[in-house]
Amino acid sequence: MMFNNHNIRVSPTASIGKNVRIGDDTVIFDNVVIEDNVTIAHNCIIGEPLNEYYSNPDYINPVTVIGTHSLIRSHAVIYAGNILGENVSTGHRVNLRENNTIGHDTVLGTCADIQCDITIGNYCRIYNSVTIAPLTKIGNFVSIYAFVVLTNDPYPPSNDLIGCSILDYTQIAAHSTILPGVIVGKNCLIGAGSVVHNHIPDYSLASGNPAKLIMDIRRFVVLGKGRPYPWMHRFERGMPWENIGYEKWMNSGNNAD
Amino acid sequence: MMFNNHNIRVSPTASIGKNVRIGDDTVIFDNVVIEDNVTIAHNCIIGEPLNEYYSNPDYINPVTVIGTHSLIRSHAVIYAGNILGENVSTGHRVNLRENNTIGHDTVLGTCADIQCDITIGNYCRIYNSVTIAPLTKIGNFVSIYAFVVLTNDPYPPSNDLIGCSILDYTQIAAHSTILPGVIVGKNCLIGAGSVVHNHIPDYSLASGNPAKLIMDIRRFVVLGKGRPYPWMHRFERGMPWENIGYEKWMNSGNNAD
Amino acid sequence: MMFNNHNIRVSPTASIGKNVRIGDDTVIFDNVVIEDNVTIAHNCIIGEPLNEYYSNPDYINPVTVIGTHSLIRSHAVIYAGNILGENVSTGHRVNLRENNTIGHDTVLGTCADIQCDITIGNYCRIYNSVTIAPLTKIGNFVSIYAFVVLTNDPYPPSNDLIGCSILDYTQIAAHSTILPGVIVGKNCLIGAGSVVHNHIPDYSLASGNPAKLIMDIRRFVVLGKGRPYPWMHRFERGMPWENIGYEKWMNSGNNAD
Numbered sequence: 076m077m078f079n080n081h082n083i084r085v086s087p088t089a090s091i092g093k094n095v096r097i098g099d100d101t102v103i104f105d106n107v108v109i110e111d112n113v114t115i116a117h118n119c120i121i122g123e124p125l126n127e128y129y130s131n132p133d134y135i136n137p138v139t140v141i142g143t144h145s146l147i148r149s150h151a152v153i154y155a156g157n158i159l160g161e162n163v164s165t166g167h168r169v170n171l172r173e174n175n176t177i178g179h180d181t182v183l184g185t186c187a188d189i190q191c192d193i194t195i196g197n198y199c200r201i202y203n204s205v206t207i208a209p210l211t212k213i214g215n216f217v218s219i220y221a222f223v224v225l226t227n228d229p230y231p232p233s234n235d236l237i238g239c240s241i242l243d244y245t246q247i248a249a250h251s252t253i254l255p256g257v258i259v260g261k262n263c264l265i266g267a268g269s270v271v272h273n274h275i276p277d278y279s280l281a282s283g284n285p286a287k288l289i290m291d292i293r294r295f296v297v298l299g300k301g302r303p304y305p306w307m308h309r310f311e312r313g314m315p316w317e318n319i320g321y322e323k324w325m326n327s328g329n330n331a332d
Numbered sequence: 333m334m335f336n337n338h339n340i341r342v343s344p345t346a347s348i349g350k351n352v353r354i355g356d357d358t359v360i361f362d363n364v365v366i367e368d369n370v371t372i373a374h375n376c377i378i379g380e381p382l383n384e385y386y387s388n389p390d391y392i393n394p395v396t397v398i399g400t401h402s403l404i405r406s407h408a409v410i411y412a413g414n415i416l417g418e419n420v421s422t423g424h425r426v427n428l429r430e431n432n433t434i435g436h437d438t439v440l441g442t443c444a445d446i447q448c449d450i451t452i453g454n455y456c457r458i459y460n461s462v463t464i465a466p467l468t469k470i471g472n473f474v475s476i477y478a479f480v481v482l483t484n485d486p487y488p489p490s491n492d493l494i495g496c497s498i499l500d501y502t503q504i505a506a507h508s509t510i511l512p513g514v515i516v517g518k519n520c521l522i523g524a525g526s527v528v529h530n531h532i533p534d535y536s537l538a539s540g541n542p543a544k545l546i547m548d549i550r551r552f553v554v555l556g557k558g559r560p561y562p563w564m565h566r567f568e569r570g571m572p573w574e575n576i577g578y579e580k581w582m583n584s585g586n587n588a589d
Numbered sequence: 590m591m592f593n594n595h596n597i598r599v600s601p602t603a604s605i606g607k608n609v610r611i612g613d614d615t616v617i618f619d620n621v622v623i624e625d626n627v628t629i630a631h632n633c634i635i636g637e638p639l640n641e642y643y644s645n646p647d648y649i650n651p652v653t654v655i656g657t658h659s660l661i662r663s664h665a666v667i668y669a670g671n672i673l674g675e676n677v678s679t680g681h682r683v684n685l686r687e688n689n690t691i692g693h694d695t696v697l698g699t700c701a702d703i704q705c706d707i708t709i710g711n712y713c714r715i716y717n718s719v720t721i722a723p724l725t726k727i728g729n730f731v732s733i734y735a736f737v738v739l740t741n742d743p744y745p746p747s748n749d750l751i752g753c754s755i756l757d758y759t760q761i762a763a764h765s766t767i768l769p770g771v772i773v774g775k776n777c778l779i780g781a782g783s784v785v786h787n788h789i790p791d792y793s794l795a796s797g798n799p800a801k802l803i804m805d806i807r808r809f810v811v812l813g814k815g816r817p818y819p820w821m822h823r824f825e826r827g828m829p830w831e832n833i834g835y836e837k838w839m840n841s842g843n844n845a846d
Contacts, residue, residue: 152681206735221463221481224735224763230817231760232824246488249481250509252764252782268509268527270782284541284798303487310489478720478738503745506738507766525766525784541798560744567746
């Protein structure tokens with residue numbers, strides 16, 4: 076009983092693909108493209124107009140794309156100007172401001188707040204309530220856990236915003252803060268509750284407030300578990316190397332570098 | 333004018349008790365049991381189907397129970413498979429994923445994110461935006477303040493998830509992070525902004541990042557206030573010992589141990 | 590297509606000004622005053638009744654005022670008893686409990702949780718998910734960044750609540766926690782991820798967990814940028830000194846002290 080075509084409003088300029096399901100009480104604004112096989116749940120707003128809408132009678136809504144097979148859960152607000160790749164899924168109440176590019180097979184958690192002018196790669200996991208400031212760049216296979224904030228203003232309030240960069244395969248544990256302009260390299264693990272002031276080299280384990288480099292993550296040992304990082308050799312759920320293994324996948328020409 | 337029976341959708345397989353009020357724009361899915369005297373406000377989703385719903389045409393929604401006299405505030409999303417005891421109340425926009433058991437007389441704050449396979453006891457206070465990872469166990473009379481995260485993945489991403497346990501009467505102050513598998517004993521106070529790596533014995537005051545044991549909480553003195561912990565002797569609002577006192581209540585056979 | 594007068598419910602005792610736009614699926618409760626030129630987006634609840642509403646048949650909703658030219662974005666819940674000045678704007682899903690006074694030209698971010706009995710001044714910027722406990726007082730021109738929590742209970746749970754005070758021009762960076770009763774002076778900068786236990790004198794840069802005084806903010810130098818604080822001399826977007834400069838504005842009799 077989720078899809079009753081009840082109280083749905085779709086702009087005549089929106090394009091709706093085949094096998095699309097739209098939940099009740101959802102609104103699809105002008106110039107939204109919903110590709111085939113997308114599911115949008117209850118009470119979402121897709122293509123929310125930008126500020127200018129409220130004052131400019133000639134306002135034209137930027138194009139918004141929801142990629143094929145994506146699933147947008149209830150109460151999401153996705154502004155105009157977002158381009159979501161295929162098979163993106165979101166939790167409830169996500170907030171995506173304008174001009175973001177979200178790669179394919181990426182998951183955005185409940186209440187994630189993705190501000191504007193942000194690039195997020197493929198196969199990322201952005202958990203609940205993560206807040207990503209404008210101008211951030213996130214690579215592929217990155218996970219960012221609950222309540223992490225990626226900031227962009229070095230001496231607030233200012234106009235000298237500089238986004239963070241989080242490179243491929245990196246994991247940022249819950250409740251961490253990444254300061255403006257910081258580059259966290261590939262294959263890092265940032266411990267929970269860290270405040271990261273400085274660039275972090277590839278393959279680092281860093282933690283603390285302020286965060287300090289603890290060791291090369293490849294030397295990190297868990298009792299009875301061996302060396303868990305890089306993680307791609309031991310974790311494959313939802314990843315493109317699922318069922319074949321990371322090494323075989325890489326050797327098939329998928330070198331992410 | 334809150335309850336107008338306007339734009340409400342209730343599954344024919346839902347069971348609605350006596351004196352139940354359902355706010356406008358709310359949806360009640362299959363196999364939800366709303367007990368007597370429950371109030372559900374505007375725009376809630378009760379019994380949200382699990383993932384399989386989207387792909388399996390034979391999907392059957394697990395039973396969901398909202399206990400008698402409970403109050404669910406607006407924009408809540410409660411998945412199928414939650415069992416809420418009597419007199420539970422929630423803030424707005426709470427998110428309860430599947431298979432949780434919430435004890436009676438417990439309060440869940442605005443935007444609290446209770447993930448799945450979680451047990452929360454009776455008379456708990458879970459404040460706004462608290463995030464509780466799967467497999468967590470929370471005792472009775474526990475308060476967890478704003479933005480606390482209880483985690484479960486010791487080397488993310490992994491499949492070796494291990495929930496935290498927070499035992500009876502413990503208070504976890506705002507913005508703390510409890511690391512996977514940590515057991516916080518009974519009658520503890522964890523200071524604001526702590527990151528807790530290790531088990532915490534009963535009656536501890538612990539604080540900091542990383543959290544350190546400060547002292548036995550029974551020795552903690554506040555100028556002009558004496559020894560505020562254990563707190564049950566000085567605070568009774570909403571507790572079962574309200575108006576009779578904790579000692580008398582305990583002596584009447586309510587020993588929580 | 591945002592304003593279709595669709596599924597809107599407005600109490601007969603609400604007062605709606607001229608040129609007011611109300612989004613679909615929005616509810617305006619008893620005794621709400623919407624001043625002229627206000628925009629309220631989709632699916633908001635304005636004047637949400639207090640707890641007593643559920644049990645007292647003679648309940649009267651306190652007056653709520655949304656000041657002229659304000660913009661309330663979608664899914665906001667604003668309780669009865671809030672007084673918002675002119676030109677306030679909010680993000681999506683803000684939560685304002687009862688009895689707050691919000692000054693003019695102030696911005697409240699997405700999911701900000703403003704509890705009760707709070708005063709916020711003019712020209713403040715309260716970013717996303719900021720949580721402000723009851724009894725807090727915030728001056729003018731204050732910015733509080735994502736996920737900051739202002740607390741009020743010195744030994745939880747207690748009835749001895751004491752709000753924080755954040756004085757004019759101060760900036761509190763992301764993910765900080767301000768402990769109960771702390772006074773942060775004028776023109777301070779609190780670094781990201783700080784936990785502030787003690788009062789902070791005017792013109793301080795403080796940071797860390799626990800927060801320590803680093804220096805007089807007026808001596809803080811950024812390479813190639815000089816001395817960025819006090820910030821009013823270099824930042825004017827949205828401020829009353831926009832286009833004229835802070836000094837000229839102050840000399841015109843606007844001394845905020």
